[in-house]
Amino acid sequence: MNKTIPLKVPAHGLTVTQASDVTKSKMTLNVDAVVVGSGAGGAIAAYELAKAGKKVVVLEAGPYVPSEKFTEMLAISMATLYQDHGGQSNSAGDITILQGACVGGSTVVNAALCFRTPDYYLNLWAKEFGLTNLTPDVMLPYFEKVEANLQIKENERYETSPGAELINQGIQKLGLPPGYAKRNVKNCGLTGHCFAGCVSDRKQSMLVTYLPWAVAYGASIYSDTRATKVITKGGKAAGIEAQIIDPATKTKKCDLTVNAPIVVLAAGPVQTSGILMNSQVANSSGQVGKNFACHPTMSLTAEFSEEVDDFHGATHSLYMDKYILPEEGGYLLLNAVQDPVEASFQAEPGTGKPYMSYMSKYRNTIRLITLIHDKNVGEVIWKNGVKEIKYFVDNEDFEIMKAGLKTNARVLFAAGAKRIYIPTSQKLIIESVDKIDAVIDGLKNEPARYRYTSFHPQGTCRMGADPKKTVVSPTGETHDVKNLYVADASLLPTSIGYNPSETVYALAHYISDHINRVHA
Incomplete structure (x- = not known):
């Protein structure tokens, strides 16, 4: 083709x-x-x-x-x-679904x-859903x-953001394999404003x-x-x-x-x-609106002693997917340039002086995302033109998120982080690498306690060969x-x-x- x-x-x-x-x-x-x-x-x-x-x-x-x-x-x-x-969310209001x-x-x-669909899923879909054509x-x-057509190619080294350079150092210090992002960009301007339109x-x-x-x-x-x-x-x-x-x-x-x-x-x-x-x-089939998934993410914000100025370069420069497949862990780490607006709500700095103190250190911060492969446990409901995205992070998926957050935090401390903010509704900070397990093990899967973000709604019209269990045939x-x-x-x-x-x-x-x- x-x-x-x-x-x-x-x-x-x-x-x-x-x-x-x-x-x-x-x-x-x-x-x-x-x-x-x-x-x-x-x-x-x-x-x-x-x-x-x-x-x-x-x-x-x-x-x-x-x-x-x-x-x-x-x-x-x-x-x-x-x-x-920008306010679309699940019914609990704790996952912003962008x-x-x-x-x-x-x-x-x-x-x-951009990522090609892994063969793992194409083979899984053939076995479990009859999509032997794909x-x-x-x-x-x-x-x-x-x-x-979209000029999808791996980032050039000069496109890497300053924060991604630090994260890459942390990944390699821990002996983890860095992955270099592929993007559909032509001669990127490296402004870091992808989420606001190019x-x-x-x-x-x-x-x-x-x-x-x-x-x-x-x-x-x-x-x-x-x-x-x-x-x-x-x-x-x-x-x-x-x-x-x-x-x-x-x-x-x-x-x-x-x-x-x-x-x-x-x-x-x-x-x-x-x-x-x-x-x-x-x-x-009764399956329209069912089987919703959305790749919930949590971003850990790391504060450094020096200014990093991680607000230019490719929005995504690298990832770490050693544990991405479900049987290997089920999570992905992904760096992202952080806009000041995002920085202001990714952690819970408080209001007034605490908030101003936190934001005054914006130039010293970077973030690393933990994205999980979630189960299709959600449902989209429409009644009289009003929608409800009925989705809560599954308990097993939350344990995957915690495992990913631990790896995430270790990477950030290996990169030189001074402290790490967890995106919770009440301020929660990890002060040192030896506190990672204790802090993250203490997290409980409770609605409205965390600040999740999702960019990847999926499901609701599942594709498959069996008309009793799926909505759409193998040819769409x-x-x-x-x-x-x-x-x-x-x-x-x-x-x-x-x-x-x-x-x-x-x-x-x-x-x-x-x-x-x-x-x-």
Whole structure:
């Protein structure tokens, strides 16, 4: 599979129909395919279907924000580019579940980190879920294709942040294997502002790659457009009902009907499951919304005696995955540049003088993330348009988190840390390496006690061969409704322990190829 990109693509900007462009209270579009969501899966599906000659429309609930309007200030970006203004969380409120809500989806606000799906999971899915079609040999050319198209490659040494250099020293002092991050970035500006959007268009997000390519092949994009229902006729998908919402007033501006014999849902695990529930389709298994996982993370913040200034360089420079597979531990360590806004809520410094004292040492701090391979124990519930992400960290998973935190803390102390802050609701500090076990062993799995973050919602429309236990077939089509496809992280049968973006990219290409074969 060779890289194939249309020749006539604007150097910058994207043609999008926004709520401000709409003057009618009702509209109907007749197309060959409608794609709901413009992120990792939706953008690729739109591109592949349009390239095959189909008339395609993409519906995105979020706004269109061109990169020149990115501020590189996380607090502002949260309000403009993220789902629920960055406030999406589980029902207990202790896990912030970050998800992009803009044209380009989460690819606009992620850190560009990419991993191929390990063969371990492809083999596991074949054995446990009947996905014998997704073998390592079959998936390899899809990984190679997206890596070429998105310029996914290992960081150069000069891209490493100052904090990552220290962490690397700690990893190697402990005899652990360092892993060097691969990212979808072209000539990175090394500003460390990935989570706020890339103002220079160097991050190869869907906003500057597959969406412009899809438009060049004739696809249309509608932002501010919330899909509400899948239209079906005779057991087949027939289109989407949607509402165009004025982002300023939050009121409905237009009822939109898109008639299309092919429907692709790629709105993300929370929203895709919600559309299916609202439509009351594709759920004979009772599994829509079930099997939610999200890779909960805790960031340990280490304070050093000297200034580190870990706020420039690649957002992610390195990782340590010796213990990533479930039988080996089930956790990943990952460095990350920390924005001052993030630094202010990752630990519990108190208020007033204690808070100011903590933040005055921001230049002396770095963080190291512990990410766990969690069980699919959660559920997304939608009632009357209101969602609940019912997910609590499993007790066994919490023990994995504690094991990861111990390794994390040892790496940071080996790197020269003076003290380490644990992200708890009450201040908790590890003062020395000999206190690590005692402090972390004392942690108990209690809701609302820790400050978790998740960037990786997965599951809710599990893919598999058995229609009684899964929602989507091995080729991405729902078991119950023909020509209704899912192409996002909802598909993943299990948590995969690594950032899932490249997995979604590859699956979206695979599913799109299938659609084009069936609907040639």
